[in-house]
Amino acid sequence: MLESKAKRALTTVAGLALLGNAGGAAADYALNLRRGVTSISHEAYDLHMLILWICVAIGVVVFGAMFISIFSHRKSKGAQPAQFHESTTVEVIWTIVPFLILIGMAIPATKALVAMEDTSNSDLSIKVTGYQWKWGYEYLDSGVSFISSLATPKEQIFNEQDKGLNYLLEVDNPVVVPINKKVRLMITANDVIHAWWVPDLGMKKDAIPGFVNEMWFNIEKEGTYRGQCAELCGKDHGFMPIVVVAKNEADYQKWIADKKSEMGAASAGADREWAMAELMERGKKVYTSNCAACHQAGGAGIPGTFPALKGSAIATGPKDAHMKLVMHGKSGTAMAAFASQLNDIDLAAVITYERNAWGNDIGDLVQPSEIKAAR
Amino acid sequence: MSTAATHDAHHEEHAKGLLRWVFTTNHKDIGTLYLVFALTMFFVGGAMAMVIRAELFQPGLQFVDPQFFNSMTTMHALIMVFGAVMPAFVGLANWLIPMMIGAPDMALPRMNNWSFWILPFAALMLVGTLFMDGGAPAGGWTMYPPLVLQTGDAFPFLIFSVHLLGISSIMGAINIIVTIMNMRAPGMTMMKMPLFVWTWLITAYLLIAVMPVFAGAVTMLLTDRFFDTSFFNAAGGGDPVMFQHIFWFFGHPEVYIMILPAFGVISAIIPTFARKRLFGYSSMVYATASIAFLSFIVWAHHMFTVGLPLTGELFFMYATMLIAVPTGVKVFNWVSTMWKGSMTFETPMLFAIGFVMLFTIGGFSGLMMSITPIDFQYHDTYFIVAHFHYVLVSGSVFSIFAAVYYWLPKWTGNMYDEKLGKLHFWLSAIFVNVLFFPQHFLGLAGMPRRIPDYSTQFAGFNEISSLGGFAFGLTQLLFVYIVIKTVRGGSKATDQVWEGADGLEWTLPSPPPYHSFTTAPEVK
Numbered sequence: 080m081l082e083s084k085a086k087r088a089l090t091t092v093a094g095l096a097l098l099g100n101a102g103g104a105a106a107d108y109a110l111n112l113r114r115g116v117t118s119i120s121h122e123a124y125d126l127h128m129l130i131l132w133i134c135v136a137i138g139v140v141v142f143g144a145m146f147i148s149i150f151s152h153r154k155s156k157g158a159q160p161a162q163f164h165e166s167t168t169v170e171v172i173w174t175i176v177p178f179l180i181l182i183g184m185a186i187p188a189t190k191a192l193v194a195m196e197d198t199s200n201s202d203l204s205i206k207v208t209g210y211q212w213k214w215g216y217e218y219l220d221s222g223v224s225f226i227s228s229l230a231t232p233k234e235q236i237f238n239e240q241d242k243g244l245n246y247l248l249e250v251d252n253p254v255v256v257p258i259n260k261k262v263r264l265m266i267t268a269n270d271v272i273h274a275w276w277v278p279d280l281g282m283k284k285d286a287i288p289g290f291v292n293e294m295w296f297n298i299e300k301e302g303t304y305r306g307q308c309a310e311l312c313g314k315d316h317g318f319m320p321i322v323v324v325a326k327n328e329a330d331y332q333k334w335i336a337d338k339k340s341e342m343g344a345a346s347a348g349a350d351r352e353w354a355m356a357e358l359m360e361r362g363k364k365v366y367t368s369n370c371a372a373c374h375q376a377g378g379a380g381i382p383g384t385f386p387a388l389k390g391s392a393i394a395t396g397p398k399d400a401h402m403k404l405v406m407h408g409k410s411g412t413a414m415a416a417f418a419s420q421l422n423d424i425d426l427a428a429v430i431t432y433e434r435n436a437w438g439n440d441i442g443d444l445v446q447p448s449e450i451k452a453a454r
Numbered sequence: 455m456s457t458a459a460t461h462d463a464h465h466e467e468h469a470k471g472l473l474r475w476v477f478t479t480n481h482k483d484i485g486t487l488y489l490v491f492a493l494t495m496f497f498v499g500g501a502m503a504m505v506i507r508a509e510l511f512q513p514g515l516q517f518v519d520p521q522f523f524n525s526m527t528t529m530h531a532l533i534m535v536f537g538a539v540m541p542a543f544v545g546l547a548n549w550l551i552p553m554m555i556g557a558p559d560m561a562l563p564r565m566n567n568w569s570f571w572i573l574p575f576a577a578l579m580l581v582g583t584l585f586m587d588g589g590a591p592a593g594g595w596t597m598y599p600p601l602v603l604q605t606g607d608a609f610p611f612l613i614f615s616v617h618l619l620g621i622s623s624i625m626g627a628i629n630i631i632v633t634i635m636n637m638r639a640p641g642m643t644m645m646k647m648p649l650f651v652w653t654w655l656i657t658a659y660l661l662i663a664v665m666p667v668f669a670g671a672v673t674m675l676l677t678d679r680f681f682d683t684s685f686f687n688a689a690g691g692g693d694p695v696m697f698q699h700i701f702w703f704f705g706h707p708e709v710y711i712m713i714l715p716a717f718g719v720i721s722a723i724i725p726t727f728a729r730k731r732l733f734g735y736s737s738m739v740y741a742t743a744s745i746a747f748l749s750f751i752v753w754a755h756h757m758f759t760v761g762l763p764l765t766g767e768l769f770f771m772y773a774t775m776l777i778a779v780p781t782g783v784k785v786f787n788w789v790s791t792m793w794k795g796s797m798t799f800e801t802p803m804l805f806a807i808g809f810v811m812l813f814t815i816g817g818f819s820g821l822m823m824s825i826t827p828i829d830f831q832y833h834d835t836y837f838i839v840a841h842f843h844y845v846l847v848s849g850s851v852f853s854i855f856a857a858v859y860y861w862l863p864k865w866t867g868n869m870y871d872e873k874l875g876k877l878h879f880w881l882s883a884i885f886v887n888v889l890f891f892p893q894h895f896l897g898l899a900g901m902p903r904r905i906p907d908y909s910t911q912f913a914g915f916n917e918i919s920s921l922g923g924f925a926f927g928l929t930q931l932l933f934v935y936i937v938i939k940t941v942r943g944g945s946k947a948t949d950q951v952w953e954g955a956d957g958l959e960w961t962l963p964s965p966p967p968y969h970s971f972t973t974a975p976e977v978k
């Protein structure tokens with residue numbers, strides 16, 4: 080009776096486990112820290128293994144003594160309690176020996192730390208800015224800059240589609256860096272604190288508004304390395320991944336050139352008059368990738384948390400106030416200052432879109448030139 | 455003894471029924487209130503943990519939206535820390551300290567009543583934020599600005615409830631210090647006090663030192679939000695990282711506030727069931743004091759990734775590593791107490807041994823994270839989540855279970871059901887490991903903490919962890935059943951209760967009289 084109950088419970092558990100896997104999940108059961116692809120990550124890995132084995136060794140001794148005691152010094156085996164209850168010698172020994180072990184750990188740890196924090200003599204600097212909830216990158220040497228946000232479709236997140244191979248770890252615009260170059264990141268944030276972390280690169284650093292932190296890496300192998308924001312930053316903290324693509328020097332230079340012409344194309348036409356239809360079309364795209372996470376695709380917002388734009392006083396009120404809010408944000412809320420994230424055309428387009436979509440139908444339109452004047 | 459006589463006559467008039475609990479100034483009644491409150495909050499916070507584990511059972515968003523998920527992690531932590539673990543230890547202190555030092559009651563009984571009755575209101579306010587516009591606080595229990603400033607209407611209520619909880623803790627701490635300093639039986643010198651009394655004395659000083667700091671930090675948040683100050687706002691000349699420094703100056707001692715009394719409990723239980731005196735009593739006292747001292751100079755190890763200067767990182771790494779020395783001394787002493795004892799394994803002893811093993815595992819992961827260059831990898835991942843649950847659940851919470859099983863027969867006069875107690879231990883010990891051990895692997899593989907959804911590579915261990923979590927949660931219902939059953943009846947406990955028990959509380963009848971020691975016992 081009892082046995083069959085236990086069996087049934089076991090099959091239920093196993094069934095539940097299978098059910099979990101059936102959701103398209105390619106679970107692997109990685110146990111250890113990743114060794115990574117930079118000198119820093121190798122150092123971290125080696126230190127990790129060293130300390131881990133020291134802990135295991137201490138554990139074997141301590142737990143070993145405890146188990147011997149538990150098995151042999153028990154009343155049921157007729158053990159009589161000994162009378163000792165202190166020993167200065169023993170106590171001094173087990174204060175000093177751990178101390179010496181700690182010194183043994185501190186020496187390599189100090190060496191590794193000094194190397195990790197040395198951001199001097201870098202070959203390339205990239206400014207990284209955390210936004211709620213995407214990353215901005217600016218290549219200080221070549222002027223290339225772009226925003227990088229989650230590329231996983233909503234349908235996968237809400238379980239309406241099978242999850243892809245890089246579910247939640249894929250972006251529209253990856254950061255591309257050359258291999259075998261010391262890359263220095265200058266990390267900051269625009270709104271709240273984030274943290275930039277790619278496990279294979281061996282380090283994470285907080286992105287703090289108003290401050291610039293530095294970290295560096297030197298990738299040895301071409302490849303794609305994925306990570307995530309590691310500091311709680313609000314609603315979509317789990318949805319702002321980082322993808323770093325490491326290329327050889329020639330491919331990297333080609334990518335820089337492509338990126339530059341792409342940027343030129345994107346800002347082309349900033350001086351001309353735009354028609355309503357063009358602004359609406361472009362505005363919808365900008366809205367989807369920058370605004371819909373909070374204000375929702377239909378402009379209805381999330382009551383109590385993110386205000387609706389559909390029929391809102393701002394989106395249907397005077398144009399100037401609307402432009403000011405979008406460009407400069409609202410402090411103390413998740414509303415960011417988009418003037419630093421979007422170019423004139425995108426800002427003009429998205430504001431026009433918000434004023435005319437979802438039945439707002441104000442009918443006026445914002446020209447890129449107006450945004451330029453308002454900056 | 456005319457004062458004692460009038461005092462006795464006075465207490466005979468105490469209110470009956472519900473009002474007895476509202477007006478009580480008795481240390482046992484208040485202890486019971488604290489413990490019942492803590493158990494209730496343990497289940498409220500536990501229910502939130504179940505929501506978290508249900509959402510994380512599979513990748514994708516299934517049950518809750520991300521904002522609510524963040525509220526759950528935030529509230530789970532606040533409730534477990536301030537509503538469950540801390541009040542449970544204060545409850546134990548109330549019940550036990552007067553009986554252990556040979557006193558009739560706590561020194562400041564009216565303040566005792568007040569410090570308890572603040573708690574339910576603070577807790578209601580905190581839980582009430584779940585129903586406010588903008589939802590419950592979702593910026594993490596650490597309340598880092600600027601994120602916490604984005605909290606909706608709940609924000610001022612969060613701050614105010616933290617203030618209330620702090621006031622309650624400080625009053626409780628003052629009471630404990632005054633009691634221990636002034637009401638010990640003749641002959642009980644400081645170095646003859648039971649370790650539970652010692653650890654609580656040191657804990658109480660920690661509380662008084664850091665709770666005001668915490669209150670100051672959250673008040674600065676309040677003025678930043680409502681009165682245009684810029685303490686933590688870089689645009690106004692402030693510094694968001696300064697909040698983290700202040701918070702963790704409170705937060706790290708806070709961690710020890712939740713573990714030092716546990717050390718005291720374990721140091722009482724192991725000698726009893728090993729039938730052998732505690733090994734190294736004085737080194738236990740010195741180790742506790744060293745840990746308390748070190749707790750004030752290690753705070754920045756919670757913030758190794760904020761961009762500290764290299765010298766700062768080195769200092770906090772070395773200081774943090776040092777904690778391993780006194781903590782190691784404690785573990786070695788417990789093992790030596792067992793060594794060559796004559797052990798039996800009743801439920802309190804099982805939980806105590808479970809504590810020593812699992813707390814030590816938490817200590818190992820703590821030591822690993824003290825190494826700054828690898829903490830850059832561990833920080834803010836599931837590795838730290840595993841670490842602090844090992845020390846808080848299989849550490850602090852296990853010690854509270856151990857204490858309840860150990861002293862419940864004394865408190866109620868009835869023995870608990872040993873078979874069920876052992877079952878509770880084994881189920882808890884197995885499932886707590888199924889729940890938290892895989893989280894080490896998740897963290898090492900790169901899963902950040904506080905995320906509602908994750909990449910599919912993390913699916914396997916999350917599933918196992920969730921199943922362990924549900925089972926661990928259900929197991930705790932068994933504890934409630936056992937306690938209620940014991941309170942209602944059962945075989946009668948002797949005064950001594952345990953063969954190897956030693957201490958003044960065991961010289962009192964089971965259950966003990968309303969005023970524990972009306973005449974002070976002589977301690978030799």
Ligand SMILES: [Cu+2]
Pocket residue numbers: 209210212272273274308309310311312316319
């Ligand atoms: Cu972030």
